[in-house]
Amino acid sequence: xxxxxxxxxxxxxxxxxxxxxxxQDMALSGVLLxxxxxxxxxQGHKFTEGxxxxxxxxxxxxxxxxxxxxxVEPDGKVxxxxxxxxNTNGLMFGxxxxxxxxxxxxxxxxxYNAQGEYTVVAEGVQSNDLVVAGNGSIWCTDPPGExxxxxxxxxxxxxxxxxxxxxPNGVILTPDQGTLVVTxxxxxxxxxxxxxxxxSLSHKERYYGPVQLPSRADRPGSDGMTVDSIGRLYVAxxxxxxxxxxxxxxxxAIAKPHPxxxxxxxxxxxxxxxxYVTAGDKVYRRKVQAxxxxxxxx
Amino acid sequence: xxxxxxxxxxxxxxxxxLAGLGWGTVHSAAAADDYKLEGDSLVQEGxxxxxxxxxxxxxxxxxxxxxxxxxxxxxxxxxxxxxxxxMIFQDGGSYVDPNGQFRTTVVFxxxxxxxxxxxxxxxxxxxxxxxxxxxxxxxxxNRSFEYDTLSDQYARFLLEEILPEVSQTYKLSERxxxxxxxxxxxxxxxxxxxxxxxxxxxxxxxxxVGSFTNIRGGHVYPSVIRKTERKPIRVFLQEGSNDLDNxxxxxxxxxxxxxxxxxxxxxxxxxxxxxGGHNGKHxxxxxxxxxxxxxxxTAK
Numbered sequence: 230x231x232x233x234x235x236x237x238x239x240x241x242x243x244x245x246x247x248x249x250x251x252x253q254d255m256a257l258s259g260v261l262l263x264x265x266x267x268x269x270x271x272q273g274h275k276f277t278e279g280x281x282x283x284x285x286x287x288x289x290x291x292x293x294x295x296x297x298x299x300x301v302e303p304d305g306k307v308x309x310x311x312x313x314x315x316n317t318n319g320l321m322f323g324x325x326x327x328x329x330x331x332x333x334x335x336x337x338x339x340x341y342n343a344q345g346e347y348t349v350v351a352e353g354v355q356s357n358d359l360v361v362a363g364n365g366s367i368w369c370t371d372p373p374g375e376x377x378x379x380x381x382x383x384x385x386x387x388x389x390x391x392x393x394x395x396x397p398n399g400v401i402l403t404p405d406q407g408t409l410v411v412t413x414x415x416x417x418x419x420x421x422x423x424x425x426x427x428x429s430l431s432h433k434e435r436y437y438g439p440v441q442l443p444s445r446a447d448r449p450g451s452d453g454m455t456v457d458s459i460g461r462l463y464v465a466x467x468x469x470x471x472x473x474x475x476x477x478x479x480x481x482a483i484a485k486p487h488p489x490x491x492x493x494x495x496x497x498x499x500x501x502x503x504x505y506v507t508a509g510d511k512v513y514r515r516k517v518q519a520x521x522x523x524x525x526x527x
Numbered sequence: 528x529x530x531x532x533x534x535x536x537x538x539x540x541x542x543x544x545l546a547g548l549g550w551g552t553v554h555s556a557a558a559a560d561d562y563k564l565e566g567d568s569l570v571q572e573g574x575x576x577x578x579x580x581x582x583x584x585x586x587x588x589x590x591x592x593x594x595x596x597x598x599x600x601x602x603x604x605x606x607x608x609x610x611x612x613x614m615i616f617q618d619g620g621s622y623v624d625p626n627g628q629f630r631t632t633v634v635f636x637x638x639x640x641x642x643x644x645x646x647x648x649x650x651x652x653x654x655x656x657x658x659x660x661x662x663x664x665x666x667x668x669n670r671s672f673e674y675d676t677l678s679d680q681y682a683r684f685l686l687e688e689i690l691p692e693v694s695q696t697y698k699l700s701e702r703x704x705x706x707x708x709x710x711x712x713x714x715x716x717x718x719x720x721x722x723x724x725x726x727x728x729x730x731x732x733x734x735x736v737g738s739f740t741n742i743r744g745g746h747v748y749p750s751v752i753r754k755t756e757r758k759p760i761r762v763f764l765q766e767g768s769n770d771l772d773n774x775x776x777x778x779x780x781x782x783x784x785x786x787x788x789x790x791x792x793x794x795x796x797x798x799x800x801x802x803g804g805h806n807g808k809h810x811x812x813x814x815x816x817x818x819x820x821x822x823x824x825t826a827k
Contacts, residue, residue: 256774407664423592423667425660432592432657436672439744476671478742480774 255461255474257481260519267486267513270505271299271307277507278453278492279320279358281328282521286499289328290512291317296334298341301505301512303498311345319358319399319453319493323365324526331356331369338369338380351380351388358453358493360400360409363524366428368409370397377411379428391430395420399464399493401454403475404522410437412451412464417442419451419464421477436477443468453493453507457519463504465491470506486513496521560769560803567637567815568630574640575603577649579623579632584652584692589684593655593669598623599693600632600649602639610700612647612825613693614707615685615721615729617674617714619651621807628807634814644822645705648697650689674713675743679724681717686728701728703759704825709733711807716745719762723748726758731821733763735810736803739785740776749781749788762789762796763817765810767803778805 271277271290279291279298288301289310298310298317315334323329327340329350338351338359350367356378359369365382368391377392377400392411399412402424409430411420418438422430440449443466450467457463460475467490469482485491489509497505497514501521505514570576578601585594597619605611614635616622622631631649638644654670673681685708693699700706706729708718715737722729740746766782779800786798797820803809810817819826 254773254775403665405659405664407659407661408667421667423657423660432667434591434657434667434669434672436667438676475665476668478671478675478775 255459255472255480257472257483260457260461260472260480260517261483262516262518265516267506267515268305269486269511270301270305270514271512272510274510274512276492276509277512278318279330280453280493280495280497280505280507280512281320281322282495282497282501282505283322283328284326286497286501288495288497288505288514289320290505290507291320291330293318298328298330301497301514311341311347319356319369321359321361323361323367324363324524325365329359329361329367331359333357338367351378351386354378354380354388357397358399360402361524362402362406363526368400368402368428370400370411372396372398377430379430381428389428391428392420392422392433398451399453401456401462402524403462404456404458404460404524406524410454410462412454414450414452415448416440416451417449419454419462419473437462437464437473438477439479440464440466441468441471441479441482450490452491455494455496455504456522457496458522459519461519463494465494465506467491470494470504483515486515487511560767560801560806560808562801562803562808562812564628564630564812567634567641568811570633571637571640574636576636577602577605577632577639584655584689587655587684587688589680589688590655590669590673592657592667594658595653595655596620597653597689598649598651600635600651601697602635602646602648604639604646605648605697607698610698610705612645612705612707612822613650613690613699614647614709614731615650615652615689615718616708617652617710617717618654618712620653621711622709623649623651628811629814630811631814634818638815638818638822638826643819643826645825647707647822648693648699650693652689671713671742674710674717675738675745677720677744677747682721682725682728685721686725703727703730707731707733707821709735710737711735711810712805713738713742715739716742716748719748720745722760722762723758726760730759731761731763733817733821734782735765735807736767736770736778736805737764737782737785738775738778739781740771740778742775746776746781749784752785752788752794753791755792757792757794760794761821762794763799763821764789764796765799765801765813765817767801767805767809769802769804771805 274292275294339347355371356369367380418435421436472480657667715734770778789796801809
């Protein structure tokens with residue numbers, strides 16, 4: 230078959246796609262792989278959180294009450310990275326290759342190097358989860374303070390409150406870093422803001438929703454999030470790992486690997502094609518069609 | 528290339544050709560969907576034509592940060608001596624397009640001239656979007672949020688922002704029987720939601736291939752309609768047997784459920800079920816008849 234004929238057939242097939250409602254329909258079938266289920270990665274912990282992927286695809290996670298950080302190699306081997314974390318919770322790698330963490334026991338945001346030594350990035354900040362942009366700028370959630378903090382990416386590391394009046398939990402950026410999404414565990418929607426150049430947030434909206442509720446519950450327990458390369462958003466909840474399309478519509482809930490809630494999620498592995506979830510005392514992973522995102526500098 | 532593969536590609540090509548010409552689809556039985564615009568959908572000689580003005584709305588407080596295009600149609604017969612009826616359309620750019628599938632303003636001209644609908648000001652609103660703060664970032668599309676969400680937010684946007692804006696220049700009737708709202712797909716369920724939330728403000732609904740499916744929970748309407756005291760809303764539903772069947776639901780079944788629920792609760796409704804797909808062909812062809820039916824007692 231000539232290239233021209235192939236192109237013509239492709240054109241005819243494209244013309245079949247309805248334009249109004251289904252152009253962005255994104256079902257779970259576009260994410261999951263037949264025959265691939267959740268695999269247990271690590272167990273015996275107290276409460277796992279903060280999955281974060283490094284440049285090689287290794288995934289780090291925290292055990293918050295035990296004040297530990299573990300590292301998972303692509304082959305599944307788990308090693309201890311730090312055992313004095315002061316209840317560090319959320320983690321994420323920055324564009325500088327450092328591992329940023331919510332060291333909440335000391336009210337600090339810290340950055341680890343590969344040897345496991347940390348420096349303090351910001352002090353006097355309560356934090357649960359964070360996201361690090363391509364320019365090094367950080368947003369972190371402060372649930373008891375009912376606010377979201379921004380810490381500038383420049384050397385001044387200036388901190389300021391950029392959202393108040395919600396009890397924020399997870400936080401993530403869309404792949405283009407133009408939109409910030411924040412979960413609130415009792416809300417059936419995810420809060421969405423426009424990111425301004427100085428890190429402030431505007432145009433708050435109940436954009437992603439409704440979040441599916443577990444049976445016999447009135448709150449979804451929305452927690453940590455991640456995004457994939459085409460802008461789908463994944464949020465850890467009590468009703469599974471829920472996927473939303475870029476226009477805020479639920480695409481579906483991926484079944485949980487265990488009966489309890491999920492606390493957080495990230496893409497890991499050298500190809501960023503494996504979902505890692507923290508789930509109570511365990512961590513699981515699952516290979517998927519979707520691919521994760523590394524935020525590029527702006 | 529193997530013989531089998533060559534045969535398969537040849538068949539694919541034929542299938543694509545047939546589908547591209549509208550003779551079938553790759554996933555379902557062949558559908559006619561051959562609706563044509565005629566009569567009052569076409570410009571008629573001697574019929575006065577209203578004016579259409581393109582506008583922008585960037586000041587929304589109900590949907591903060593959104594910007595949108597909109598169009599205002601004022602019939603030739605409007606003279607300000609008495610309040611005009613109002614009809615609002617979602618995805619306004621499609622409905623106002625003089626060469627599109629609906630040609631709503633042409634139908635308005637013809638029916639107002641024949642006194643088959645009242646002197647009506649048409650408001651054609653596109654969905655909002657929130658521009659990105661940087662040029663290489665994507666704007667936030669607000670269409671699904673505005674149209675698919677089950678709440679009074681969109682009705683408030685109309686009542687607190689758009690209608691007061693139009694009222695600064697034109698005298699608009701505030702009687703609900705003089706207020707209609709319509710749309711296609713998510714814009715169709717949006718029209719129903721506006722009337723459902725505020726029947727005191729909107730009493731006539733026109734839905735084309737309406738998304739009464741679970742995009743953001745709209746699939747509950749049939750059961751809610753059955754278990755809620757009847758509201759003073761008149762509904763024209765158009766749907767086609769080859770409409771969407773996807774993760775959000777099955778559009779033909781959902782619209783049949785809506786029609787059955789409206790019948791059960793003794794609504795003033797009409798259901799036109801054709802063989803079209805997810806487009807405005809059938810709804811466009813029906814536009815004159817649907818407007819005559821919706822406006823019937825208020826025409827004179």
